[in-house]
Amino acid sequence: MNFQQYDSADDFAQVAMPFLEKNEDKFSLFLGVLQGIRQGNYENPFMASIEEEGELLALFQMTPPHPLNIIFVNEERMEVCIDLVISELIKQSIPVESIISGKEWAYSFAEKWQEQTGQSASILMDQGLYRLDQVDDSIEMSPGAWRYANEQDRVLVEAWYHLFVQDTGLPPSKNHAEVQTHVKQMVDNQEVFLWEHNGETVSMMKKARPTEHGVTVSLVFTPKEQRKKGYARTMVAAGSKELLEEFQFCVLYTDMLNPTSNKIYQEIGYQKIIDSVHLKLEK
Template sequence: MEFIRFDDAKRFAVVAEPVVEKQEDVFSLFYGVLQAIKAGKYDNPFMAAIMEGDEVLALLQMTPPHPVNLVIVDESKIDEVIDFIIQELNETAVTVTSVISLKQWATAFAEKWTAYTGEQQKLLMDQGLYRLDQVDETIEMSPGSWRYASMDDHSLVVSWYSKFEDDANLNRTPIERVNDIVKQFIESQEVFLWENEGKVVSMMKKSRPTRNGVTVSLVFTPKEERRKGYARTMVACGSMELLKEYNFCVLYTDMMNPTSNKIYKEIGYKHIADSIHIGFQK
């Protein structure tokens, strides 16, 4: 086996894209982030492939400080491949703070990482991955209408971005960085808002487009507006709009939150995979 690290995203894409395109929905996170790396949206990305001759055995991708994303191609060699990856990462002093992948792969990696490094593992998010091909238009919609966020909404979206991170048990992004991130989101028309009687009550975001699909993320409704159906309506209408351009939408849910899983199923999203995010600490 050979551990090949890539500095050129386009060269990495030649190796990685034929693999992830076979399951574009399941590997939408890896595929979508790769498109962003190719577009120069990340600094110092880590990209690697485990090869055996011309055969791809596994792919690794990381945009620090985010987790390493692992794709195993040949599951018959998973133990051997993960052992090899962990040895190479440690010998080349690559900093890995967490891993995200399909549940069985991330769990196997975390167990071996803990055994090799002595670091402790911590479950950060147990996720379900859902796919939507068509919105169920018979669902009851909440009053109001959607629109794209404008710069007039900047401060609101910044506030909700940080509250979303709190709800998801994520480390808060520095506010200066959030200001820049949200500005870019708004300028790219990626943020959808649901407005009722002149008040913005819910939001979602378009993320990580791939060849045929797009991810719905950053779904947030403030506590005082919850249990009114706004999130379900926002995601239903926003997804309907996205399906005018893409063949399918995907989204990740917190499996510990039965409410969100229920509302996405009502919209028409179907569970296609289980993903897990595991952190490491000394």
């Protein structure tokens, strides 16, 4: 069994892409980030695979400070793959603050990690990954219309970005200056959708990680004073419908502990395809 770490994203892609492209929806996060690495959008990425006699067994990817993303191609070899990658991470002193993966895979990794490091795992988000192929046109839409965010919206989008991180309970991965730069790129690339009603911006969503056939919907946010008016559902429905003009499908991650958001997305037409979990590894 061979553990291979890659310095070249193109070399890693040659190994990973055939599998990822066959599972473009389920592993859209891994695939989208890999494309970002190839474009130079991440510093010091960790990329590795495990193979045995020419068979791909597992893939690993991390763009610090983001979580280690784990895929087991051959689940029958999962336990030995976990032992091998953990030993390599420890040997090379590669810090891992959190992991994201299918729920069973993530908890199996966390159990082995605790055995070998003494560090336990706590849940950051119990997630469901949903896919949409067609918006249900029968859903009730809130009044207003969508538009792309522009330069004049940057301060608002920055503020909502910070509030979104607080609402989700996730540790911030960017400081204020980095958020400003990130939001500018998002706005310049027409990735941010806003819903307006009576001249007031009331909700937003973001287009993220486009792949050959699909795209991710993320950063869905409505300020507290505008909630319970259907704006989030309307924004995601309208934005997703626009994205489906270009892509075959949309995917999004939801917090499974938030029944309201899960109900909203299902009403739009999103259907859950896998259970995922984001775990923090305690120091």
